[in-house]
Amino acid sequence: MAHVPLIALERLHKTYPAAGAQPTAAAVVALNDVSLRVAPGEIFGVIGRSGAGKSTLIRCVNLLERPDSGTVHVHGVDLTALTPQALQQQRQRIGMVFQHFNLLQSRTVAGNVRYPMELAGGRSPAEMDARVHELLALVGLADFHQRYPAQLSGGQKQRVGIARALANEPQLLLCDEATSALDPETTEQILSLLADICQRMHLTVLLITHEMHVIHTLCDRVAVMERGRIVEQGAVIDVFLQPQHPTTRGLLANAGFLLDEGEATQGGQPVLQLTAVGEAAQQPLLDLLRTQCGLRLNLLEGRITRIKGQPVARLRAEVLGADIPLADLPAAVARLGGHAQWLGAAQGAQA
Ligand SMILES: Nc1ncnc2c1ncn2[C@@H]1O[C@H](COP(=O)(O)OP(=O)(O)O)[C@@H](O)[C@H]1O
Ligand SMILES: [Mg+2]
Structure with missing residues (x-):
């Protein structure tokens, strides 16, 4: 990697003691040899089912949770080796957004956003107020300074959470299921706000989610977690198009993505899967194949997804006939x- 990673987690282990008093209860291994690197400016997503260890992982990045072993470097600093005071200072360079917002109910919206600046010190009251104004305008809450959290919708609460996370001008933002408590429409709005803010402020983001949708909307790279381990990671587009691990395939299938294994044949006709990414997905591919190769298709299913705004089309069709040998179709x-x-079995049909 060309850059020094902004986050470098090396061989993290974390075990929670067994709940309850019974000596027979097993301890929970939440992280099992997890290593992860996030480059500056990248939006990195970690996905996995509930209980996979995602929250434990992200909380290790600012040491809200301390790993039993392994090292945590952020901005090149080994956080596990710092004094409490030095750790506090480093944490101010890391913003965090929570699933359940974690707002102070007794403070107004403005008071919540101001809070981390008060803790950090170094700004005059006027500077803090100016920053609060700037941030609330940024998240679309310019008219909400004096409201209390109880008077806000979920989406508005998360906007406050985002403004608060940015208060001390962090370069790194950690998001723990930031949209999981929101309805689908609000989720869209918050995701596009996050995308916009990250781009404008050149933020590096580590986010965790159980929703595939969040990954392909926002992320550059993704890691898949299962039972405390990272089982697969890579560029989002590669993981989407060629998932290797059964857990990844399961998550993608649940989210409605078409995986490689599909219906083999329909009524004895060979079935072709076409995939097109970016520009290739924006041209009249089927029309070109019909005019150039005489390809006649019966469409079976298809899906167009956007990965960070780039279209990715995949469709399956029965091949009824073509003017060129079927074996030449993939090259065309x-x-x-x-x-x-x-x-599937259609592979035999191409010969
Ligand atoms: N503070 C804790 N005490 C005991 N067990 C915990 C604690 N936090 C998490 N766990 C357990 O660790 C595992 C991983 O949890 P978590 O990191 O929250 O997963 P995720 O965020 O992927 O749902 C789960 O089995 C969970 O029950
Ligand atoms: Mg969690």
Whole structure:
């Protein structure tokens, strides 16, 4: 990697003692040899099912949770080796957004956003007020300074949470299921706010989620967690198009993505899967294949997803016939910038 990573987690282990008094109860291994690097400016997502260890992992990055072993470097500093005071200072460079907002109920919206600046010190009251104004305008709450958290919707509460996380101008933002308590429409709004803010402020983000949708909307890279381990990681587009681990495949299938294994044949006709990314997905691929190769298709299913705004199209179709040998079709699709693959038993049909 060209850059020094902004976050470097090396071989983290974390075990929680067994709950309750019974000596037979097993301890919970929440992190099992987890290493992760996040480059400056990158939006890195960690996805996994409930209980996979995601919250434990993200809380280790600012040592809200201390790993039993392993090292945590942020901005090149080993946080595990710091005095409490030095750790406090480093934490001010890390913003955090929580699933349940964690707002102070007794403080107004403005008071909540001001709070981390008061803790950090170093700003005059006028400077803090100016920063509060700036941040609340940024998150679309310019008219809400004097409201209390109880008077806000979930989406508004999370906007306050985001403004508060940014108060001390962190370069790194940690998001623990930031949209999981919100309805789908509000989720969209908060995700686009986060995308906008990250781009404008050149933030590095580590986020955790159980929703695939969050990953492909926001993230550059993704790691998949299962039972305290990272089982797969890579660029979002690669993981989406070629998931390797059964857990990843399961998460993608649940989110409605078409995986490589599909219906083999329909009524004895070979089934072709076409995948097109970016520009290739924006041209009339099917029309070009019809005019250039005489390809006649019966569409079975398809899906267009946007990965960070870039279209990724995948569709499956029965091949009814073509003017070129069927075995030459994948190469013809490749010449148009797409990717074609015979599915299941249809592989035999291409010969
Ligand atoms: N403070 C804690 N005490 C005991 N067990 C915990 C604690 N926090 C998390 N766990 C357990 O550790 C595992 C991982 O939890 P968590 O990191 O919250 O997963 P996720 O965020 O992926 O749902 C789970 O089995 C959970 O029950
Ligand atoms: Mg969690």
